[in-house]
Amino acid sequence: MTRTPNRRLLALALATSLASLHAAPSMAQTASSASDSRFTVSDIRVDGLQRIGAGTVFTYLPIERGDAIDSARISEAMRALYKTGFFEDIRFDREGDILVISVTERPAINTLTLSGNKDIKTEDLMQNLKEIGISEGETYDRLALDRVTLELNRAYNNRGKYNVEINPTITRLDRNRVDVTINVNEGKAARIRHINLVGNEKYEEEDLREGWESNESNWLSWYRRDDQYSREKLTGDLEKLNEYYLDRGYVDFSVDSTQVAISPDKKDMFVTATLTEGEVYTVSDVKVTGDTVLSKEQIDRYVLIKSGQTFSRTLLELTSDSIIAALGNIGYAFAEVNTVPELDREKRTVGINLQVVPGPRVTVRQIRFKGNTRTTDEVLRREMRQFEGAWYSQAAIDRSKVRLQRLGFFESGSVEVETEPVAGSNDQVDVVFNVKETTSGSFTFGFGYSQLSGLTTTLQLSQNNFLGTGNQIGVEVQRNTYLQRYSFSFLNPYFTDEGMSLGYNVWWREFDNSDFNTAQYSTTSAAAQAVLGVPLTENDSISLVFGIDRNQILAFPGSSPASIVDYVDAVGQSTFHAWRAELGWARDTRNDFFTPTYGTYQRLSAEITLPGSTAEYFKLNYEFSKYWPLNRLMVLNTRFQLGYGDSYGSDFERNVCFQNLPAPVDDDNNPATPPIQPPRPAPSEPCLPTSPDYRNTLRASGLPFFENFYAGGVRSVRGFRDNTLGPVDFSTASLFRQPVGGAVKTVGSLEMFFPSLLDTPAARVSAFVDVGNVFKDIDSVDAGELRASAGVALLWRAPVGPISISYAFPFRTGEDDELERLQFTFGGAF
Missing domain, CATH: 3.10.20.310 (membrane protein fhac)
Structure with missing residues (x-):
């Protein structure tokens, strides 16, 4: 920091007074006195240095050994050293021909x-x-x-x-x-107690202030905080007021004055704005001049404001923006449209001249990425729709940005684009994508214990950006008293440069019993699958899955639902082999992977077991989700899911004999209540006409029970326990309620997200209404049986992994429904 002039004058005055003492040459002299007897510097010494090296001082000092100095040179040197900002005080002295500089460093x-x-x-x-x-x-x-x-x-x-x-x-x-x-x-922000608009005659104040960020204190102010005074917000609101009138033709509108008064305790604010409305103007003429580049017919398509219309600034700005965007998409990155109005105040008309200045047509020299410490440039570059050496295209750059955001590798809203002109060239630019990486996988490792399942060990690894390559990999190991599961999956989303994906899934699972929200039966299953994906357009793709699987099922007569036991007995074997194929189509126009605010996601898939499989059946699934940005505070999501399955080909049918056991009775030898099916052992064959056992014809048709749909829980209809909606079985000797699922599933939801309620893009609060159920078959579908709930939810991408917490109030329930108002899911992340 440079010393103040007053201090330098004082130092020079003091030096002059010391010079009048005519000190002996051997004594230390001030710089001024030395200048009176002009001398040549034989050496320079710097005293008082602590952190700063002497070499740094000599770098800035405009005096060297051998220089002849006087008061002018000393003043110049003092200014140079003060200008560095390193020193609080500087003094020049002389010891013989040695120049001594005494300094006091700033800390x-x-x-x-x-x-x-x-x-x-x-x-x-x-x-x-x-x-x-x-x-x-x-x-x-x-x-x-x-x-x-x-x-x-x-x-x-x-x-x-x-x-x-x-x-x-x-x-x-x-x-x-x-x-x-x-x-x-900080204290508390002053509250706006009153807003007064003066001069508005054509419109009510309530209409003029609609959409303002500043408002008088009201019952929603605790959330909106719109009653907290802010100069920036008020300035923006007055600009909205200006736009309101200009969009309705009031060209002469003006805000004449704004007065803001504050109470003595600085807690209350009173705002008064005086305005002049003026008269309504119509458009007399619209013309486009300059080098438009595009043909007149093309330009006319972008001109939204027409002669004879009431003047509207919004339409005028949309016209300018449309022309600029059109030129920007063919290389004119710096195109401008200057609007020149021609007012006729007597006729109350305005003529509009749109002067197009296209500027130079530019190409993109380089595309660079910043912030991708883990993800390789190649993974990001393959998402680019703007290419190096090609004409600049704003649409291609915007599309590239959206594709990066949808990868899921970066924080929501963190992808930013900068256009940098190339030095020495007016027809080239560099495009820089700035990203901020986030966790793109999850790692869960834990132990658990319960009286039912005993000790549970879980190890799960999921990584959507394995080693920064963009490949997806998943590994899972889980063991407890009832369950063993091992799985591995891999997907390369860019197996070819054209975007074809290729992957595979391998898994083995053994259930000694299910989790206690589904029907009771045991399975040992394994599968191997190949996955192929082909992009059709920017937003559409198809996928094909082909694999083979084996599913061995063990049902327990007297414990498993009768429908499951009968199905297995009708098939005549407990091991199901299947050649399985699945064809899917998906369209994704969402703007973000984690927290989209607009766009649509759709997926339609058809899964079928090929002829020759033990059971021949198919399953159809359709998912739809659309995000509607209502305003900066709210985003509405509408979604629903439909599922349907059935068998094809011939049904299984067998005549079997069972031991004719007596029905169970209570302690008084009365039939048990409620009446239940007696336990029965495995069927005995052959079934002889004289056999004391009873004969029964079993038929297995429709979607196999192990492929049934389930609903309920945090991922479908919140407020109901996972997998408990739909058909249930009470017929077994165990007497407990067993959900068995169904062949038809329908789930829908309306969810309102509040992105700005929490000051982080990683978390969102929502209010929702969920509706849905599962039905045995298509003939059982009944809208009167749909279940519904309403509640609030928190979705947070926390450092430990994604967390979803919901609290729901089921308001359309059945007598035997299992409710669970508070539900949550989470996973560890790295």
């Missing part, structure tokens, strides 16, 4: 701490402090700190916080260091 900032700031983020404040020169390792400057204090007060005042207190504290340390602590007491 260095050891630590810089901010506390108490909530309204302004610490990282933003630190960046601003660094730009001013206040940061750890820099020299401490009290004037700069005073400037920071003033700027912080002004920033908080603009946010309506007039009671803010900024208290910097300086702690001196050894080795000429200081600790700087800035304590912020």
Whole structure:
């Protein structure tokens, strides 16, 4: 920091007075006295240095050995050293022909701490402090700190916080260091008690203030915070007021004055705005001039404002933006459209001249990526729709940005694009994509224990960006008393340069019993599958899965539902082999992988077991999800899922004999209540006409029970226990309720997300209504049996993994439904 002129004049005056003493040459002399007896510098010595090296001083010092110096040279040298900002005090002396420079260094900032700031983020404040020169390792400057204090007060005042207190504290340390602590007491923002518009005659104040961010205190202010005064918000609201009138033809509209009054206790604000409405103007003529590049017919398609219409600034801006976008898509990155209005105040008309300035047509020299510390450039580059060496296209760049956001490798909203002109060239630019990576996988390892399942060990690894290659890999190992499961999956989404994906899945699973929300039976199954994906368009793709699987089922007569036992007996074997194929189509136009705010996702799939499989059947699934951005505060998601399955070909049918056991009775030898099916052993064959056993014809048709759909839980209809909706079985001797699923599934939801309620893109709060159920078959579908719930949910991509917590109130239930209002899921992440 440069010394103040007053201090330099004082030093020169003091040097002049010392020169009048005519000190002996052997005594230390001031620079001024030395200049009176002009001398040549034989050597230079710097005293008082602590952190700064002498070489640094000599770098800035405009005097060298052998130079002849006088008072002018000394003044120049003093200014140069003060300008470095390293020193609080500088003095020039002379010892013979040696120039002695005595300095007092400014202390260095050891630590810089901010506390108490909530309204302004610490990282933003630190960046601003660094730009001013206040940061750890820099020299401490009290004037700069005073400037920071003033700027912080002004920033908080603009946010309506007039009671803010900024208290910097300086702690001196050894080795000429200081600790700087800035304590912020933000206080509470002043509340807007009254807003008054003066001069509006054509429109009601209620209509004019619709959509304003500033509002008088009301019952929703605790959430919206719209009653907290902010100069920026008020300025934006007045601009909305201006747009409101200009969109309705009031070209002469103006806000004449704005008055903001504050109560003595600085807690209440009163806003008054005086305006002049003027008269309504119509458009007399619209013409496009300049080098339009495009043909007149093409340009006319983008002109939305027409002669004879009431003037509208919005239509005028859309016209300009459309022309600029059209030119930007064919290489004119710096195109401009200048609007020149021609007013006729007597006729109340306005003529519009759109002057097109296309600028140079540019190509993209380089595409660079910043922030991808883990993901390789190749993975990102293959998502580009803008190519190096091609004409610049804003549409292709925007599309590339969306594709990067949909990868799921980066934080929501973190992909930013910069266009940098190439130095020395007016027809080339570089495009830079800035990204911020996030966890793209999950890792779960844990132990659990319960009386039913005993000790449970789970190891699950899922990575959507394995080693930064973009490949997807998944490994799972889970063991407990009832379950053993091992699986491995791999997918290369760019097996070919054209975007064809290829992968495979292998898994083995053994259930000694199911999780207690589904029917009781045991399975040992294994499968191997190949997965192929082919892109059709930017948003559409098809997928093909082909595999073979084996499923061995063990049902327990007297415990498993009768329908399951009968199905297995009718087939005549407990091991099901299948050649399986699945064909799917998907369309995805969402703008983000984790937290989309607009766009649609659809998927239609058909799965079939090929002829020759033990059971021949098919399953159809359709998913639909659409995001509707209502405003900056709310995003509506509408979604539903339909599933249907059935068998094809001939049904299984067998005549079997069972031991004719007596029905169970209670302690008084009365039939058990409720009546239940007697337990029965495995069928005995052959079934002889004289056999005392009874004969029964069993038939297995429709979708196999082990492929049934289930609903209920945090991923379908919240508020109901997982997998408990739909058909249930009470007929077994165990007497407990067993959901058995069904061949038809229908689930729908309306969910309102509030992105700005939590100050982080990684979390969203929502309010929802879920509807759905599962039905035995297509003939059993009954809208009156649909279940419904309403509630709130929190979705958070936490450091430990994705977390979903919901609290639901089921309001359409059945007598035997199993309710579970609080539900959550989570997984560990790395």
